[in-house]
Amino acid sequence: MTYMTLLPADExxxxxxxxxxKILHAGIFFFTASLIIAAxxxxxxxxxxxxxxxLKIFLLCVVYGxxxxxxxxxxxxxxxxxxxxxxANNSGALLAVLCWSLFTGRKA
Numbered sequence: 001m002t003y004m005t006l007l008p009a010d011e012x013x014x015x016x017x018x019x020x021x022k023i024l025h026a027g028i029f030f031f032t033a034s035l036i037i038a039a040x041x042x043x044x045x046x047x048x049x050x051x052x053x054x055l056k057i058f059l060l061c062v063v064y065g066x067x068x069x070x071x072x073x074x075x076x077x078x079x080x081x082x083x084x085x086x087x088a089n090n091s092g093a094l095l096a097v098l099c100w101s102l103f104t105g106r107k108a
Contacts, residue, residue: 001028005068009078025085026092033061033096041104048104058097065089 004016005028016024036057040049065086073081 001032002068006071006076006079008076022084022088025088026095029061029065029089029092030096031092032064033057033093034100036060037096037100041100049101051101054097054101058093061093062090065093 004012037049037054040053040057041047068089069081069083069086071081072079
């Protein structure tokens with residue numbers, strides 16, 4: 001993910017350029033947060049995470065998304081850091097945290 005987000009604009013595959021940018025950002029961070037949560041659940045014997053753990057995962061995604069946008073703004077040719085991309089990243093991560101917390105909190 002880091003590699004693809006830090007590619008110069010002229011090297012980004014055409015298929016990704018044709019997609020809706022904000023949905024792509026939200027989807028990537030939904031997937032990232034979901035992988036972190038799934039790993040946390042896999043190695044948690046109770047098969048449930050505490051609310052503080054979900055908050056930490058969300059904050060980790062926020063910091064990572066912010067770092068990516070800053071790196072794009074300052075260091076990647078022909079790419080721009082964008083506040084709307086940052087908020088799309090956060091929206092995807094938040095949606096993943098909310099979905100996982102709702103579904104894993106239910107009892108059979």
